Amino acid sequence: MQLHSNTILITGGASGIGLELASRLSAMGNTVIVSGRDLAKLDQAKAQYPKLHAIPCDVTDPAAIAELHSIVTAQFPELNVLINNAGLMRKINLQQKEVDLLDISREIETNLSGPIRMVNQFLPHLLKQPSAAIINVSSALAFVPFAISPVYGATKAGIHSFTRSLRVQLKNTNVKVFELAPPLTKTTLVDAFEAHDMKGSVAMEVSKLVGYVLKAMETDQLEIRPGQSNLLKLMSRVAPNFIFKQMSKSVDAMHLESGK
Ligand SMILES: NC(=O)c1ccc[n+]([C@@H]2O[C@H](COP(=O)([O-])OP(=O)(O)OC[C@H]3O[C@@H](n4cnc5c(N)ncnc54)[C@H](OP(=O)(O)O)[C@@H]3O)[C@@H](O)[C@H]2O)c1
Numbered sequence: 001m002q003l004h005s006n007t008i009l010i011t012g013g014a015s016g017i018g019l020e021l022a023s024r025l026s027a028m029g030n031t032v033i034v035s036g037r038d039l040a041k042l043d044q045a046k047a048q049y050p051k052l053h054a055i056p057c058d059v060t061d062p063a064a065i066a067e068l069h070s071i072v073t074a075q076f077p078e079l080n081v082l083i084n085n086a087g088l089m090r091k092i093n094l095q096q097k098e099v100d101l102l103d104i105s106r107e108i109e110t111n112l113s114g115p116i117r118m119v120n121q122f123l124p125h126l127l128k129q130p131s132a133a134i135i136n137v138s139s140a141l142a143f144v145p146f147a148i149s150p151v152y153g154a155t156k157a158g159i160h161s162f163t164r165s166l167r168v169q170l171k172n173t174n175v176k177v178f179e180l181a182p183p184l185t186k187t188t189l190v191d192a193f194e195a196h197d198m199k200g201s202v203a204m205e206v207s208k209l210v211g212y213v214l215k216a217m218e219t220d221q222l223e224i225r226p227g228q229s230n231l232l233k234l235m236s237r238v239a240p241n242f243i244f245k246q247m248s249k250s251v252d253a254m255h256l257e258s259g260k
Contacts, residue, residue: 014054015041033054065114087111088107176220
């Protein structure tokens, strides 16, 4: 796809991978709207990159998605690219009782229901554009579960599956469907994790990741798997039990920490 003259909406666009994509795409001649829950973070993003537009939205709230849609399509009728990037990742010990029934599935609302609802809400508008794209951000953990983040891994496998189906359903339209599966990347998403949780993975710089992503989008590489993501997908095919066992070693430290 061409990477200039688009109008692009990025959820979770005020930090990390979303903000790097926003600033780079804006500098390449696209109109970019970033969205997120934290107003201060949105203001900060705008102060840093004045060309960005910022509109608050919590993707776990269907009414907020509907409102975002009416604001964006009224103010930016040329909107033709949706990047579903907002995400949340937690370490959850399923043996501990502290997580309540509502909270336990928070990642599902943010990482899975949110993007599915965003697609449903924005698709009719995208279908009207001469050329359009949806980019769903999954993870390398879509290919191999990460046992200390059991709900996160389930959501990323879910969005991977959804994106493949969406791509097939839209094959006869003007809407290209991309999946970005980042490897471990240096952002605040993984701040709550200890170095030993991620043993064996070297975190990629956000600027390097986004450089890779932009090249892949330009050449219509629909499933974008930078760095270790590619390796994890391969290992999930050739040695699924081995790689799952390797990735599950951090559960022992979790058991030690909790005394269970
Ligand atoms: N960093 C990694 O290692 C890595 C690896 C694989 C995949 N990913 C994926 O990459 C995406 C971006 O993450 P990141 O690493 O850039 O982390 P990040 O800096 O924490 O960005 C996540 C963004 O999502 C927004 N967000 C969270 N909950 C939201 C909600 N309910 N509604 C709207 N926005 C919400 C946050 O903003 P507010 O708090 O202001 O809402 C934040 O700007 C995520 O989908 C993540 O799963 C990251």
